[in-house]
Amino acid sequence: MSGRPFLQIPGPTLVPERVTRAMSQSIIDHRGPKFAALVHECLAGLKGVFQSEKGQIVVYPGSGTGAWEACLVNTLSPGDRVLACVNGHFSTGFARTAAAYGIEVDRLDFPYGAGVSAEQVEQRLSEDTAHQLRAVLVVHNETSTGVTSNVAAIRAALDRARHPALLLVDVVSSLASIDFRVDEWGVDVALTGPQKGLMLPPGLAILAVSDKALHAGEKARCPRAYWDWAPVLERNKRGEFPYTPATSLLFGLRESLAMLNEEGLPNVFKRHARLGEACRRAVGALGLRLLCQKPAEYSNTLTAVLMPAGFDSDAYIAHAWKVLELSLGVGLSEVKGKVFRIGHLGGLNELDLLGGLAGVELTLKSFGVNLRLGAGLAAAEEYLLETIPSR
Numbered sequence: 001m002s003g004r005p006f007l008q009i010p011g012p013t014l015v016p017e018r019v020t021r022a023m024s025q026s027i028i029d030h031r032g033p034k035f036a037a038l039v040h041e042c043l044a045g046l047k048g049v050f051q052s053e054k055g056q057i058v059v060y061p062g063s064g065t066g067a068w069e070a071c072l073v074n075t076l077s078p079g080d081r082v083l084a085c086v087n088g089h090f091s092t093g094f095a096r097t098a099a100a101y102g103i104e105v106d107r108l109d110f111p112y113g114a115g116v117s118a119e120q121v122e123q124r125l126s127e128d129t130a131h132q133l134r135a136v137l138v139v140h141n142e143t144s145t146g147v148t149s150n151v152a153a154i155r156a157a158l159d160r161a162r163h164p165a166l167l168l169v170d171v172v173s174s175l176a177s178i179d180f181r182v183d184e185w186g187v188d189v190a191l192t193g194p195q196k197g198l199m200l201p202p203g204l205a206i207l208a209v210s211d212k213a214l215h216a217g218e219k220a221r222c223p224r225a226y227w228d229w230a231p232v233l234e235r236n237k238r239g240e241f242p243y244t245p246a247t248s249l250l251f252g253l254r255e256s257l258a259m260l261n262e263e264g265l266p267n268v269f270k271r272h273a274r275l276g277e278a279c280r281r282a283v284g285a286l287g288l289r290l291l292c293q294k295p296a297e298y299s300n301t302l303t304a305v306l307m308p309a310g311f312d313s314d315a316y317i318a319h320a321w322k323v324l325e326l327s328l329g330v331g332l333s334e335v336k337g338k339v340f341r342i343g344h345l346g347g348l349n350e351l352d353l354l355g356g357l358a359g360v361e362l363t364l365k366s367f368g369v370n371l372r373l374g375a376g377l378a379a380a381e382e383y384l385l386e387t388i389p390s391r
């Protein structure tokens, strides 16, 4: 296929040229001075992206799933109770990982398409007068449903309930795309991977950790060796790791952090909000519905679209690939076959989005869905035209 690939899934995202070039340099000695400088730059840059001056950053070769595990084993012990807010495929996975370590998981369930209700979190915490719950688990942006939960409100719920539980937040598909503030929102562990807002290939597990979480770590008894953050933090002080690190990804990370810094985080958030809204308008103009129920919870990094009745989304996604080599996200777990997901995050611009939306229209039409070609594109373009930022 000529032209660029249309990887319109909600991560991995396309890697910008600058990042690819940075990653293609020769590997350096991971115990040498050049490497130490690279580590210090990456850790400082990540603090900025997590909006955390107070926290510590921990980076492992791994993935978002590994980051769940690192977060849990370093803060909790088998037999501890946690409140897991579950509103989709990934929040289910976070809760299951805790259960796999013998942690007692109290689930607070919400339907696919809904966000986490801070009021319900407050109620559950208020009922726990003995403070048995050690942590609250939340996924900021549920990538399976296109729903962003209000973490600031959840923090306020913990405070109102005067509950000392740790706040552990998955920001895999929101960091560096949707505003997320570790210090201001009192988040104890925020965890992510590199392949979404950070615009890198997959291969890292990245955490921002509060002092409170570090102290919890001293008492935590979950078995851990590779994921133990204590030796990583210790060696990081000297710009080293206790194992051979993913040097190329760190080269890429330094470059992607520089790009985010040049654009400015507030502008990065605005760009995602604008592209997200343009995508939603396109979907609406095509007569399709979103899985996310409340406008205040619409995700600015992806849109999960309900497949019209009588059509299977897995078959449609296979069709979109066959016709145009357009990659769209599948429906996961409870919404398998029922939704397709359009990713609009990372190093994306207006034309990238419009190209993807044109592909969605064309392939839906050729799949047999009744729609007017160009209706979605026109709605997206009109919105983009009304909101052109001064460059």
Ligand SMILES: Cc1ncc(COP(=O)(O)O)c(C=O)c1O
Binding pocket: 011, 063, 064, 065, 066, 090, 139, 141, 142, 143, 144, 170, 171, 172, 173, 193, 202
């Ligand atoms: C919100 C969320 N959490 C966790 C994960 C798991 O990350 P990984 O696939 O990198 O292990 C994903 C992956 O898409 C995700 O979107």
